[in-house]
Amino acid sequence: MKVIKIEKSQWAEGLEKARQSMRLIGPVAEKGYHSFQELAPGQAPDLDFQNSRLSPKGLAFPQSEVMLTYTMDKNDPECGIMKEADKDYGPRAVIGIRPCDAKALALVKMNFDTDEYKDPYWLNLYNATTFVGLACDAPCATCFCTTAGSGPFDEQGLDVLLVDQPEHYLAKALTDKGTQWLQAAGFTAETDGAAAIDKAKSAAQARITAKIETEHLRGADTMALYNADFWEDVAFACINCGTCTFTCPTCWCFDIQDETSRGQGVRMRNWDSCMFPIFTVHTTGHNPRDTKIHRVRQRFMHKLKYFVDKYDQGIMCVGCGRCVNQCPVNIDIRRASALMNRVGQDARCAVQEG
Amino acid sequence: MTMAAHSTQSTPSREELVDNPYLPYPVRIDDITVESEDRSLKTFKFVFLNPDDEAKFAAYKAGQFAELSIAGVGEIPIGIASSPVEKGFIKFTVNKAGVVTSHLHNMQVGDIMGVRGPLGNWYPWETLEGKNVLIVGGGFAFTTLRSSIIYMLDPANRPKFKDITVVYGARSPGMLLYKDELIEWEKRDDLNMHITVDGTDDPDWKYNVGFVPPITEQKAPQGDPDSYAIVCGPPIMIKFTQPVLEKLGYDHDHIILSLENRMKCGIGMCGRCGIGRELVCKDGPVFTLNQINQTPREY
Ligand SMILES: Cc1cc2nc3c(=O)[nH]c(=O)nc-3n(C[C@H](O)[C@H](O)[C@H](O)COP(=O)(O)OP(=O)(O)OC[C@H]3O[C@@H](n4cnc5c(N)ncnc54)[C@H](O)[C@@H]3O)c2cc1C
Ligand code: SF4
């Protein structure tokens, strides 16, 4: 695989060059937090950050998005007929996405890109994007990516992996799209950086000590997990704020709403969350998940069991630690997973003994 | 590296895009029938504005549903009440319940709206061929069962099935759906029709009086490896029909149910209708009781 050396002195100039053929998006500091935003000409991404507060899933899945448009004007023969909304799917590159977040988008793709249906909104944005990732040298204390199927130098879902060195970046071109981005920016100086990358990778991995336990979940009986006795305890303090699912890079649930103003209407989609009671309530008032125990269990079961069974691609979590960090009552997916894992282990023992 | 080359690589052109599964087909309301004495149930007959759309929809199977879409109001999942053997239109029977259903009830013949579908799976017609079929329906959940009965009674299809038995009940005679058809089916000899009502003060009522589960127990044939039961109705009816069917000898994988979770997208994307790993809108709404037993009861 090609490794390109990018002198930091050349960085800004290269980005301006790349910008001539695509839009650039990167981390920007705002009110003490980082978020991914479109970069104005001359604006460099602020790569001195640990993790953005919200994951960058909005790159392919905006928090609020117009899907369809229509007129409500009764005199218009097209009144009430839905039209595709105008969209800009021009090429863009996101600079500095963390490897875990890029892996998360690759997991979410399994939901939006299926044999039967393709979600055009998600896929068009995803496909229009070149993912230029930034390896993580200083992971947060709550990161547990190395046991969640990802890692600080994970390459899944990335087109380029940037590795920070004192005077330069080492850039690994991982896909054709990545090679083209490097060329578009004029970053072409090949170097033999493999050893330096491996060294930085080992050092970063060693810094991640937090773990999630999942090895017995796949074999565990779904109903045994669902009926386990610890859910009430796990859910006890939850206030159903939805912070966990909104910050999560792998949560993809959404609501669809119509909005109208002055005779024009749009059909929108907005992020939604299984932590909210109205998510599942029927018109009759019946709610299949009518307690917070049901809802907290849904989040953990979806991420750690249902998804595992549905796709057989591991858990629906990349270990970014956002939900652990930001939950106001310290509900921790690692604890829930450990409890669930034990049920899986016990069930397996029972099978072997019986 | 030129700009042009880059953009051909990473921009999907609009032409390449697959059909947008969120875009409803425009339809015109062709007819509205009030079905129940309390006017809470109406059947809407739609015709497609574009013949191409009709052709795409026409391949539906009995048991599937569609999203009815009203611009500025919203979308609702509704079972398809017309049958694939009925051509040129589609029909839905809608109970007036909340925002969208109430708005729909106030719409007029000639109004334009949208339909998205067909969606979800269907009753397992291939498995049911050569078998006895028992249909148990209650209340207004009879819509896709009507579709199924019309499909099975079609002269081209009737020889494919053995005995067909239908138990259908509503609160009162005035709440029964599709009354003309019920009376006609009652007279046929290739279908055992058992109509029932919870109660009535009509002295001329000549059908059954009683809840669906006990009438099923009295009238339905025994279950065996060659018999399947399809059950649709309010949760309470399903709850009390299940032990009756077990007693009659129907295995859990011979009992077929259709679930009604709250839905939005209808195509497995929005995550709202999940029960365990299954999405009711895409992996269902039709499941065997055996499948449901292995899934959290979140419906
Ligand atoms: C597969 C399937 C088939 C159905 N078939 C029929 C039918 O043939 N006839 C009929 O009258 N009803 C049927 N229903 C129920 C019908 O979808 C709801 O009554 C309807 O969505 C209520 O919408 P509303 O806007 O009037 O109510 P509101 O409470 O105002 O609902 C607002 C929105 O919530 C959602 N929603 C609320 N309740 C339900 C629910 N029970 N199921 C799904 N989505 C819901 C819808 O998106 C709705 O637009 C079916 C439901 C499903 C899932
Ligand atoms: S955890 Fe909840 S919000 Fe997140 S994807 Fe699963 S169901 Fe949706």
Ligand code: SF4
């Ligand atoms: S962030 Fe914590 S309190 Fe809020 S919904 Fe999630 S688990 Fe519950």
Ligand code: FES
């Ligand atoms: S309704 Fe959206 S996933 Fe089923």
